[in-house]
Amino acid sequence: MRAGTAKGARGRKPERPARPRAVREAIARCRALIRERGEVSGAAVARDALAAYQALDEAQRRRFFDAIASDFSPDPDAVLQAAQAYREDPSPQTLARLEDVVEPLRQELFRRLNMAPGGTAALVDMRLQVLLGLDAHPQWRVIDNDLRHLLRSWFNRGFLTLARIDWRTSAIVLEKLIAYEAVHQIQGWDDLRRRLQADRRCFAFFHPQLPDEPLIFIEVALTRGMSAKVQPLLDVNSPVAAPELANCAMFYSITNCQEGLRGISFGNFLIKQVAVELRNEFPRIRRFATLSPIPGFRAWLGAQRERLVNGANGAALRALFERLEAPDWPPRDGATADEPLLIPLAAYYLARAKRGAEPIDAVARFHLGNGAVLERLNWLGDTSLHGMARSYGLMCNYVYRLGEVERNHEIFVNEHRVLASSTVERAADTAAAWFEPASN
Amino acid sequence: MRAGTAKGARGRKPERPARPRAVREAIARCRALIRERGEVSGAAVARDALAAYQALDEAQRRRFFDAIASDFSPDPDAVLQAAQAYREDPSPQTLARLEDVVEPLRQELFRRLNMAPGGTAALVDMRLQVLLGLDAHPQWRVIDNDLRHLLRSWFNRGFLTLARIDWRTSAIVLEKLIAYEAVHQIQGWDDLRRRLQADRRCFAFFHPQLPDEPLIFIEVALTRGMSAKVQPLLDVNSPVAAPELANCAMFYSITNCQEGLRGISFGNFLIKQVAVELRNEFPRIRRFATLSPIPGFRAWLGAQRERLVNGANGAALRALFERLEAPDWPPRDGATADEPLLIPLAAYYLARAKRGAEPIDAVARFHLGNGAVLERLNWLGDTSLHGMARSYGLMCNYVYRLGEVERNHEIFVNEHRVLASSTVERAADTAAAWFEPASN
Amino acid sequence: MRAGTAKGARGRKPERPARPRAVREAIARCRALIRERGEVSGAAVARDALAAYQALDEAQRRRFFDAIASDFSPDPDAVLQAAQAYREDPSPQTLARLEDVVEPLRQELFRRLNMAPGGTAALVDMRLQVLLGLDAHPQWRVIDNDLRHLLRSWFNRGFLTLARIDWRTSAIVLEKLIAYEAVHQIQGWDDLRRRLQADRRCFAFFHPQLPDEPLIFIEVALTRGMSAKVQPLLDVNSPVAAPELANCAMFYSITNCQEGLRGISFGNFLIKQVAVELRNEFPRIRRFATLSPIPGFRAWLGAQRERLVNGANGAALRALFERLEAPDWPPRDGATADEPLLIPLAAYYLARAKRGAEPIDAVARFHLGNGAVLERLNWLGDTSLHGMARSYGLMCNYVYRLGEVERNHEIFVNEHRVLASSTVERAADTAAAWFEPASN
Amino acid sequence: MRAGTAKGARGRKPERPARPRAVREAIARCRALIRERGEVSGAAVARDALAAYQALDEAQRRRFFDAIASDFSPDPDAVLQAAQAYREDPSPQTLARLEDVVEPLRQELFRRLNMAPGGTAALVDMRLQVLLGLDAHPQWRVIDNDLRHLLRSWFNRGFLTLARIDWRTSAIVLEKLIAYEAVHQIQGWDDLRRRLQADRRCFAFFHPQLPDEPLIFIEVALTRGMSAKVQPLLDVNSPVAAPELANCAMFYSITNCQEGLRGISFGNFLIKQVAVELRNEFPRIRRFATLSPIPGFRAWLGAQRERLVNGANGAALRALFERLEAPDWPPRDGATADEPLLIPLAAYYLARAKRGAEPIDAVARFHLGNGAVLERLNWLGDTSLHGMARSYGLMCNYVYRLGEVERNHEIFVNEHRVLASSTVERAADTAAAWFEPASN
DSSP states (O other), X not given: OOOOOGGGOTTOOOOOSOOOHHHHHHHHHHHHHXXXXXXXXXXXXHHHHHXXXXXXXXXXXXXXXXXXXXXXXXXXXXXXXXXXXXXXXXXXXXXHHXXXXXXXXXXXXXXXXXXXXXXXXXXXXXXXXXXXXXXXXXXXXXXXXXXXXXXXXXXXXXXXEEEEOOTTSBHHHHHHHHHHXXXXXXXXXXXXXXXXXXXXXXXXXXXXTOTTOOSEEEEEEEESSOOOOXXXXXXXXXXXXXXXXXXXXXXXXXXXXOGGGTTOOOHHHHHHHHHHHXXXXXXXXXXXXXXEEXXXXXXXXXXXXXXXXXXXXXXXXXXXXXXXTSTXXXXXXXXXXXXXXXXXXHHHHHHXXXXXXXXXXXXXXXXXXXXXXXXXXXXXXXXXXXXXXXXXXXXXXXXXXXXXXXXXXXXXXXXXXXXXXXXXXXXHHHHHHHTSBOOO | OOOOOGGGOTTOOOOOSOOOHXXXXXXXXXXXXXXXXXXXXXXXXXXXHHHHHHTOOHHHHHHHHHHHHHHTSOOHHHHHHHHHHXXXXXXXXXXXXXXXXXXXXXXXXXXXXXXXXXXXXXXXXXXXXXXXXXXXXXXXHHHHHHXXXXXXXXXXXXXXXEEEOXXXXXXXXXXXXXXXXXXXXXXXXXXXXXXXXXXXXXXXXXXXXXXXXXXXXXXXXXXXXXXXXXXXXHOTTSOOOOGGGOOEEEEEEEEEOOGGGTTOOOHHHHHHHHHHHHHHXXXXXXXXXXXXXXXXXXXXXXXXXXXXXXXXTHHHHHHHHHHHTSTTOSOTTOOTTTHXXXXXXXXXXXXXOEETTEESOHHHHHHHHTTOEXXXXXXXXXXXXXXXXXXXXXXXEEEEOTTTHHHHHHHHHHHOOOOBOHHHHXXXXXXXXXXXXXXX | OOOOOGGGOTTOOOOOSOOXXXXXXXXXXXHHHHHOSSSTTHHHHHHHHHHHXXXXXXXXXXXXXXXXXXXXXXXXXXXXXXXXXXHHOOOHHHHHHHHHHHSOHHHHHHHHHTTSTTHHHHHHHHHHHHHHTTTTOGGGHHHHHHHHHHHHHHTOGGGOEEEEOOTTSBHHHHHHHXXXXXXXXXXXXXXXXXXXXXXXXXXXXXXXXXXTOOSEEEEEEEESSOOOOSHHHHOTTSOOOOGGGOOEEEEEEEEEOOGGGTTOOOHHHHHHHHHHHHHHHOTTOOEEEEOEEOTTHHHHHHHHHHHHHTBTTHHHHHHHHHHHTSTTOSOTTOOTTTHHHHHHHHHHHHHTOEETTEESSHHHHHHXXXXXXXXXXXXXXXXXXXXXXXXXXXXXXXXXXXXXXXXXHHHHHXXXXXXXXXXXXXXXXXXXXXXXXXXX | OOOOOGGGOTTOOOOOSOOOHHHHHHHHHHHHHHHXXXXXXXXXXXXXXXXXXXXXXXHHHHHXXXXXXXXXXXXXXXXXXXXXXXXXXXXXXXXXXXXXXXXXXXXXXXXXXXXXXXXXXXXXXXXXXXXXXXXXXXXXXXXXXXXXHHHHHHTOGGGOEEEEOOTTSBHXXXXXXXXXXXXXXOXXXXXXXXXXXXXXXXXXXXXXXXXXXXXXXXXXXXXXXOOOOSHHXXXXXXXXXXXXXXXEEEEEEEEEOOGGGTTOOOHHHHHHHHHHHHXXXXXXXXXXXXXXXXXXXXXXXXXXXXXXXXXXXXXXXXXXXXXXXXXXXXXXXXXXXTHHHHHHHHHHHHHTOEETTEESSHHHHHHHHTXXXXXXXXXXXXXXXXXXXXXXXXXEEEEEOTTTHHHHHHHHXXXXXXXXXXXXXXXXXXXXXXXXXXXX
């Protein structure tokens, strides 16, 4: 398919000690797979090559990755020549030649490995292994690039199917929900069943090649009124409400399942498609909102301490910081004195604190980037250890208004503007003043 | 995703008269789709862009293709710069940059169009339109390249499912078999039903995105003994044999259904996978063979006339050529005098006549390239008008021996050697002598 | 399970000549099947018994039916004894004993035959054979009774599933629609396809044991306005209308498929369930109506000739009868002179002519019994030979108003009242006067 | 359908105090349902009647059952009259009349209730309620008879489907296995998963009307050698063996799930059909056997104490009985001294102890009646509390030889002979001698 490999590439480091036999064997099978012309024995050769790779132990796998990172890249000289020819005469022929020379042989290798039974799953896992080692082996970046390129193409939204998950779903899928749920851990089968009963909904995206593997799933509670606290939603013993009476759909958890598909986003599609499904099933639902964590608030607030205790409201905030250090915070009374201080600070954190042009909070970036609006902050929304540890128990609601998400998304992307309710805005304004230096 | 387009490309012809409004609108929507960042409104924008394209009339579509051929190609200057940087320092970063600059924006456009409902089918059809116009519009070659690249990736063997087609299949699929069958036309539903009865099998490949569209299908007759004539197999009124008594599986027709997927081959996979299926279902089947046309024989033979009538067997062959010109050939007696002349010539044609290193006959190239062996020539194998017109009624059998196909394939590919039975070889030798000049 | 057979039954005719060996064998297997205790080898014995029955030729089958009609009936003496015991002491024990003695062994035989693979289909066919021979063999009535009893139980509405039939349905089902359609013959696959396109609907009931066998199906056209003529609905080349614009659902054909299930009615359920389905899919549909034949009108009218030509409108009607005899009736002008005479007569026939307490017309009995209303008569509604032959081309519409069918049904059943529109009533009144003797 | 009810039945007890309103209402709806003629509003009336029944509280339900037990039975006078007429002239007509009069209206009521959504499940539950109250309300026996009659007909083997249960099965079915398993309790989801892994199989029968309700299920372990002890099979942490190496299929648990279907046996079919399935999947499996409890052994042995301690081996057995009374029996050494005494006694119990003509042990009756052979007794086969409590830890193996089960079944049924291995026979002989009086 393509002539040269990067054998002559300049600047390559000297070969490391000879590769182990198993690695040479695996590489040889990969080369054989790429060479296959008629694709006749393609699937068989692909199976062999994949098996050879999968039989490698961890150390061998590192050498294998080194090899396909270095040996299957385009030849710089050939590339330059093709680029010059294309510039001379930008014709279909020179362009085809250019693309041909530039595309790493790795991509063809991965496309062909995909023909093996279980190939797609194996490649998703291969990318996971590459990602896990990327910091220590920056040269693997080229593998990651090629795998991401192909996986993004194969996991194109057009190929995914949305499936409702409920108690009729197979155990093989359900146990993966228990294993994968990252936001609010599922405590076994009884907990899972409660999350799938009549007043709950769960949806996932699947790919035809991975029928037992959810790619991403979202959990929804059908409620009356917008939920402010997550523990009641998670209570296994809570009574099951009549879903037809609900007027809110609360998205309380969204989990990406496949680390090997990192960077290939499905979440934005999922939320909106689920909202449409729910609107069709429950025409009385008027509000689609999340009940979301504020993961970075506590850490951020700690970093602002110096500035705030010296600011316009320094005395009150100094006292707040001291109270927050108490091991038994929040006190039994619900810490009502702290609420009027922490709420504005969290509003400021979500709506004003930036990293570059974007909100510093990752969850905020996700939902606001999807076109949601930051609607409300909730005091003691998540009283779990985890919730306390990351945000002093605060949670927030992002609201998705189906008719507005695209416009909001445009505003967010183009103007870098955080859309928030007036209540949140006022709270953020309050906190903004506290950042001013004390005025005396 | 990528900065430049080929606006500044040198050597481009002056702009043609202003594009029609509908074309400009479609292009604008395509540009909007590529610009989409968060993929939030992706599916909606994709649907709009696709609809705008599909609303174009034929003339407008030509202008649209011209536009995406010229406007969405990589910028030659940027390419050259990236190629130079990569040659300076072939690092993951320079390689990523290079790939990014070289990949035409068209590919990203097509990937995003694929998110629209019906996107995959629309892109397959778009490629068909491009292919149909390629001779007249060679500049569209770049579109074809990009579409083929993506479609080959999406229609990777790993994503296809093999399905048996029988009388339980939906009419929406069955009517497509009637429409598509290219080798031995299906004469309506009664004919189709006969081809799906107990002593016949039909299998097809499907892609999850095109559930009602067979990509390729193959028809098989389960017989006692290797069939020599196709008309009995096609006879709607032939009695249905007991399939468990069969010892041969005769592949008598294989049809690619999607012109828009031309060049993305499925046939080699299909034959072998079907053979495995049949062997599992019918352990008594000992032979997997085709009953194949010899499409180019008559034309080729005509071109050899001069040489043959002047060759070592000139007199007999001169008489043969004259008899073949009779409008009522073959005569009622079955033309037994002609058989000993035509069979060797056909053997020679299939086994010795080459185009470059490969057999001149397309069907021979396909089956031999798949690892089959040319087993036998069949006199009056196809007495239809079509059969007479292309090969004087001759047919042949290619045999697939499951344990040998891969080795045969290697031999064919590497040594360019046609594998044929000794009978066929001897017949070809006979004819080879006739090409020698007359010895007087 | 039950001790005696009717061996001692008095009044039995002398045994016919010895049963053929194959019949004796089949009966013996049936007896063995009934004897089976633990049901261990039940399915195997059932299969053998069924096979023995199915291997009988027609004459043997008649003898077989004679045998199971005579040999497997309850013993009259035992019955009488059990009846007396029950009358002495109507306890659960005596009732159980009574039921046990009264139930013919045939029912147990059939229940056990049903365990064989294909048993249900075989029993449905067995009943068909019995029905076909019932006139000539009235003694088979007991077999029919027992089979009908069991089949009614097994084909209970609770076990049936409603399925939409469309072009995605399997050919094995579709070809049965072509074969079975009894009202307006389906002229092959093209005709069928037209009847399944976007502005048509077809639904059928299926039983889990007969997955490829529709029990009954109904064909519906989605129209604007209530159809008066059937030929346009059946026109293969008619343009396909947009179904979402329809405001009427016209039931133009309903066909019972399984003669062996005669007397087990599904039609009433089907119409109403289909109406509910359609209302859900197309909220704009306001009217559910049939376009129905009037099968007995012509024959009935012929029988009234004498009385009518001597009645109050004798002269006009005498002329009508003469015109109707013309071989080329109706004349090209559409026979407008005859319409004002035939319409009232048909209205009278449908709404007033009775057989016992019920309408004389079978189709009228069916729809009126289902709670429909006779809405309109249609001149030249069915101009096919068939339509002319049975009703001079007249058709009628029965309207189903979902909120009223149950009340209408009650009125029809309890008061024997035909519900008709005022137009139809007036027309029937007009004709009623013509039955009065001429007044001079 | 049938004229009279048992209103005039003699010997009926005086009416109890007036029925509560809800009961009268439910009965009235049942009567309305039976009256329904055209079945037009059948499903709706059935739904109403069912709902009225289901709304009854427990006391009301008892009155309801009393009512349908007394009011819907056949009229004794009418029955006697029909029986006399049938004896006079046993014609199809008199037989039909007889059957009509004898069949309780209850059956028609239940058939029609079955048309309501969920009707079948409701009737299965109704029978359960009747069965639970039968001892206290013997008059309900007639209801039970009628329900059993219909349910046996509806749950005919021909209508059941065998389904493999594995980790791909829906949670809604799997949780029922956990709830229902009666032989060796399933300790939650982890236990269940172990029982569904590669070296285990589970199969169940389903009825189309109860898709989420297994009727009966069987658990199988694929082993090397015939298992003697059940705890290793149940060990959640046992390693998963390679199923293709197994040569035995051990049926270690079979559970009827629906109490409301009591007396309608599925188990015999299930075992044999599962054996056939397994033989097809694993041709290397040579032996199909159970690992079964001996539920009545301990109780039976206690009852024999007097006789045995005075018999031919009295001294040894007296010591045995004393040891068995120790609270910590079996001692740590595995009680090897007791084995040669208990094994013969258990062999005798299973193979010789009878209740009427059949084995006294219920599990033995079931498997031997199915055509299995009692192969082996297993010391400390079930060391659970339950196993100790019922059989001093003994278990046994019944072997199913597919080619012999039908013959064995015949022998068992006709000759009442227990088929056992020679080892078991010899052990039983040994114990038989101990029942002889001491010979001094």
